[in-house]
Amino acid sequence: xxxxxxxxxxxxxxxxxxxxxxxxxxxxxxxxxxxxxxxxxxxxxxxxxxxxxxxxxxxxxxxxxxxxxxxxxxxxxxxxxxxxxxxxxxxxxxxxxxxxxxxxxxxxxxxxxxxxxxxxxxxxxxxxxxxxxxxxxxxxxxxxxxxxxxxxxxxxxxxxxxxxxxxxxxxxxxxxxxxxxxxxxxxxxxxxxxxxxxxxxxxxxxxxxxxxxxxxxxxxxxxxxxxxxxxxxxxxxxxxxxxxxxxxxxxxxxxxxxxxxxxxxxxxxxxxxxxxxxxxxxxxxxxxxxxxxxxxxxxxxxxxxxxxxxxxxxxxxxxxxxxxxxxx
Amino acid sequence: xxxxxxxxxxxxxxxxxxxxxxxxxxxxxxxxxxxxxxxxxxxxxxxxxxxxxxxxxxxxxxxxxxxxxxxxxxxxxxxxxxxxxxxxxxxxxxxxxxxxxxxxxxxxxxxxxxxxxxxxxxxxxxxxxxxxxxxxxxxxxxxxxxxxxxxxxxxxxxxxxxxxxxxxxxxxxxxxxxxxxxxxxxxxxxxxxxxxxxxxxxxxxxxxxxxxxxxxxxxxxxxxxxxxxxxxxxxxxxxxxxxxxxxxxxxxxxxxxxxxxxxxxxxxxxxxxxxxxxxxxxxxxxxxxxxxxxxxxxxxxxxxxxxxxxxxxxxxxxxxxxxxxxxxxxxxxxxxxxxxxxxxxxxxxxxxxxxxxxxxxxxxxxxxxxxxxxxxxxxxxxxxxxx
Ligand SMILES: Cc1ncc(C[n+]2csc(CCOP(=O)(O)OP(=O)(O)O)c2C)c(N)n1
Numbered sequence: 017x018x019x020x021x022x023x024x025x026x027x028x029x030x031x032x033x034x035x036x037x038x039x040x041x042x043x044x045x046x047x048x049x050x051x052x053x054x055x056x057x058x059x060x061x062x063x064x065x066x067x068x069x070x071x072x073x074x075x076x077x078x079x080x081x082x083x084x085x086x087x088x089x090x091x092x093x094x095x096x097x098x099x100x101x102x103x104x105x106x107x108x109x110x111x112x113x114x115x116x117x118x119x120x121x122x123x124x125x126x127x128x129x130x131x132x133x134x135x136x137x138x139x140x141x142x143x144x145x146x147x148x149x150x151x152x153x154x155x156x157x158x159x160x161x162x163x164x165x166x167x168x169x170x171x172x173x174x175x176x177x178x179x180x181x182x183x184x185x186x187x188x189x190x191x192x193x194x195x196x197x198x199x200x201x202x203x204x205x206x207x208x209x210x211x212x213x214x215x216x217x218x219x220x221x222x223x224x225x226x227x228x229x230x231x232x233x234x235x236x237x238x239x240x241x242x243x244x245x246x247x248x249x250x251x252x253x254x255x256x257x258x259x260x261x262x263x264x265x266x267x268x269x270x271x272x273x274x275x276x277x278x279x280x281x282x283x284x285x286x287x288x289x290x291x292x293x294x295x296x297x298x299x300x301x302x303x304x305x306x307x308x309x310x311x312x313x314x315x316x317x318x319x320x321x322x323x324x325x326x327x328x329x330x331x332x333x334x335x336x337x338x339x340x341x342x343x344x
Numbered sequence: 345x346x347x348x349x350x351x352x353x354x355x356x357x358x359x360x361x362x363x364x365x366x367x368x369x370x371x372x373x374x375x376x377x378x379x380x381x382x383x384x385x386x387x388x389x390x391x392x393x394x395x396x397x398x399x400x401x402x403x404x405x406x407x408x409x410x411x412x413x414x415x416x417x418x419x420x421x422x423x424x425x426x427x428x429x430x431x432x433x434x435x436x437x438x439x440x441x442x443x444x445x446x447x448x449x450x451x452x453x454x455x456x457x458x459x460x461x462x463x464x465x466x467x468x469x470x471x472x473x474x475x476x477x478x479x480x481x482x483x484x485x486x487x488x489x490x491x492x493x494x495x496x497x498x499x500x501x502x503x504x505x506x507x508x509x510x511x512x513x514x515x516x517x518x519x520x521x522x523x524x525x526x527x528x529x530x531x532x533x534x535x536x537x538x539x540x541x542x543x544x545x546x547x548x549x550x551x552x553x554x555x556x557x558x559x560x561x562x563x564x565x566x567x568x569x570x571x572x573x574x575x576x577x578x579x580x581x582x583x584x585x586x587x588x589x590x591x592x593x594x595x596x597x598x599x600x601x602x603x604x605x606x607x608x609x610x611x612x613x614x615x616x617x618x619x620x621x622x623x624x625x626x627x628x629x630x631x632x633x634x635x636x637x638x639x640x641x642x643x644x645x646x647x648x649x650x651x652x653x654x655x656x657x658x659x660x661x662x663x664x665x666x667x668x669x670x671x672x673x674x675x676x677x678x679x680x681x682x683x684x685x686x687x688x689x690x691x692x693x694x695x696x697x698x699x700x701x702x703x704x705x706x707x708x709x710x711x712x713x714x715x716x717x718x719x720x721x722x723x724x725x726x727x728x729x730x731x
Contacts, residue, residue: 042514068514074549079503079542086453086507089492092514094507106538113497114504121493123483124703158704182706213709260711 018201024194026168027057029202030175031095035065038093041179044071045080045097045133054099055135055194077107081132085114088128093179101136102145108153115184116159131178131185136164137231137281138328139192141321148318149282154186155259162259163212164188166233168198170210170256177212185212188258190231215262217269221251224275224341227266227292229255232279232329239334250338258288266292267299274305275341279329284312306344309337353582355387355589363650367576369590369622372597375650377658379597385589391601397665403596404660405674406440407653410460412678413469416686417459417476421631425689426476430457434594434626437652438559440464441599442621445607446527448490451512453505453528456494457559461529465491469681473689480695499537502528502556506543509552509610518553523611526554527603533564535580536572544584544618553610555603556581556618559593561625566638581618593623594652624650697723 021029034041043058049072052059062070073080077098084094098104104111111132118128138147155162161183165171171189178185210216218233219240228236233254240250253269255261270276276296278289289310296308311329319327361374370391372380382392395403414432421429432439439460446452452461456475463469467489474480475494486492495501505528517524534540535558547554560577562569573580581588589606591598599621606617624647628635660666701716 074542074545076538076542076545078539079506079546082500082503082539082542083507083510083546086504086509087511088507089486089504090508090511090515092511109497110500110503110539114495114500117481118493119706120703121481121483122486122703123480124706125483125485125487126493127706129706161705260709263711 017203018199020197021168021200022195022197023165023168023171023190024055024057026172026200027175027189028059028061029200030172031058032061032064034095034176034179035061035069038179040091041093041095042069042071042087043095043097044073044084046073046075046099048072048097053097055191057133057189057194058097077103077105078110081107081110081115084130085110085118085128088130089118089126093129095131095133095179098132098134100146101134101148101150104134104150107132111154111160111186112157116157120159127182128184129182131175131187133175133187133189135191135194136188137190137192138318138324139231141324143321144318147321147324149280149313151188151258152282152287155288160184160186160259161213161257162186162188163257164190164230165256166190166193166218166228166230166254168196168200172200172202173204173206173209174212174256176206177209180206181212188230192231193234196234213257213260213262215253215255215257215265217251217265218254219250219252221249221273223249223273224251224277224338225266225269225273226250226252226334226338227255227276227278228252229258229280232281235329235331235334236279239331239338242331242335243338248338248342261292261295263295263299266296270296270300271303274303276304276308277311277334277337277341278308279311279334281313281328283315284310285315287312306341309341311337352585353587354579355385355389355587364592365576365590365622367590369592370598370602371592371595372601373595373655373659375594375655377655377662379659379663383598387587389605391598391605393597393601400660400665401670403440403444403600404653404656404666405677406444406460406464407436407596407656408674409678409681410440410463411436411653412682413463413685414459416682417473418627418631420473420686420689421476426473426631427478428476428630428632430476430630431625431627432457432459434624434647434652435559435561436460437596437656438557438593438599438621438623441596442527442557442603442619445600445603447525447607449524450607451490451492451505451508451524451526453492453501453508453526454494455498455501455529455531455534456496457531458494458529462491465489467491470685470688470692473685474692477689477692479692499530499534499540502530502534502540502543503546505554506546506552509547509554510550512553513550518611519613521608521612523613524553525607525610526552527557527607528554529557529559531564532558532560532562532569532572532577533567534558535577544580544616547616548584548586551613551615553613554616555606555610556616557603558618558620559623560620561623563625563629563639565629565633568638576620578618578620586616586618588618588620590620590622593621594650594655596652596656
């Protein structure tokens, strides 16, 4: 039976189910216990699973991720919470130099199945370091898998799949969507769920493909709805997995529509949009009616909250790009 | 003392003789080869060893063997067979003493210099040669041998060790004499790293069953100890709420006795200990280093007089635990092992290039499969490429 719950609550349910199903799953991070995390994603979990399963840690990000590596070597499945995107960098060394490489370095003998949850992106009026989009740094690192959800149903299954995965997964949560509601079937078996490392057509269409992930999927869907009023039938692909990228789904769509517009909050320079544009050009060149266009954050540090609406890609910028694509 | 009641803070070592640093250290075997029997520190703990003659001889054999292997590696590096080597010369006692104090169930997290500990863990000593020759990045089975991969980024492994030790507690494998303990190795330079300090915080807060074993070999490449600290390193432990103790790092018996006691405390549920093994790196930092630029010959000479092997040999001879025949046999056996190693290193094949695509992800990835195929086809397109 599907219930209408928020994305944040869906994550909470997903974590709860992972804790129930596998005694080796432990959650660790700053304030994840009594407080339930600053976004309350771990709300109530310590109360029900105890302080050994839901561990309030000292305030040190390298420590959170580095000790999780040791726990994973020991056979646990740690789920680390990084409080905000801008605070992941003290742990960056552990993530890219240790987490990503342990399996390779040991010739496959040491696995570190762990999840690093990072609330990311802007749009909530926060102060500096609380609205960043660092996904490209991680997606660029072989050995890591990087995923992000855009709606409650995906949040619920993807967090469980990430925890069950033998890969180390960096799990980006679109914080501005934490409070958006959607239908989630809490009883559905995980075995039947859509695969973790697969993109999905969120809205079928025929005239152009919008490629989005995380917080921008909502913007892309809104843009597609608006464009429909002008008689344009846009397809929206929710990438879901950022590394590895699920190219077959993307190529199939773009070959069919002939146009692609990528949208993300992160700065455009060397971002995921650049990679997508290059790959689509290589693979779909003869199907393209226009160059792949990008709608992204500007190449500046995330600006003050009072002007973030001007920084963030929105419906109008996306529709403008669609217009440009059709004007080619 | 009851569980958790162990005195937190730095344990002032007692004495150590004329060769000790200010503040002293725990020493059981003097540079002259005199066995002091037992030592009691200011907190009332007594350290001693109770080896049979056979065990004393075994320790000596270990020391000589790892020095010989290390010398062979240095020679191989000079001959261009290894890209780099991080020598343990001078640090054999710290490594063999602590390495032999580990029980089979204990887990060790090394840096890149712990070839002596690796040897004590029963790993084929050829394993690190692969890393330094550039044919792989390690690749021994960490879980089987309870000795994790070498870690080159300074300090990172102390956090892995701490997390692993937390897992030991969560598994209920502490609080008994047969419990498990964890040891993390690092250098004096590493103590400046944030991650090492975070591992101290973590271990203290979670009372993790861990021993931090710092080999203070006086230098971090060219930077002397004074560039890392203005207090003795073992004193740092006090700030994190667990005991710190300094040992004569060139004394294999002190290294063994103190590490064993610290490991026992850890497995008994009494939490972490920081051991500072006061020693000296006799060679270069690595084969790329030129130590004559930053240290003087007389300093090296003064440490030569404290050589860990010479003093063990003097003790064995003086006590008639071993004679010339034994010393000659040990040298010969070490040499045989080293030459065998040399042969195997020279015969170490370069890996098949395509194997570089292996072990990126436990279950592979379609992207990588594609790249691997393209790579194979590309190389096959060259006539007689042999791939
Ligand atoms: C984070 C980091 N910075 C710099 C280096 C380069 N480096 C390698 S070894 C070393 C000195 C380490 O000194 P210490 O911790 O005392 O250990 P030792 O090599 O003396 O055993 C440095 C600076 C590194 N490996 N990692």
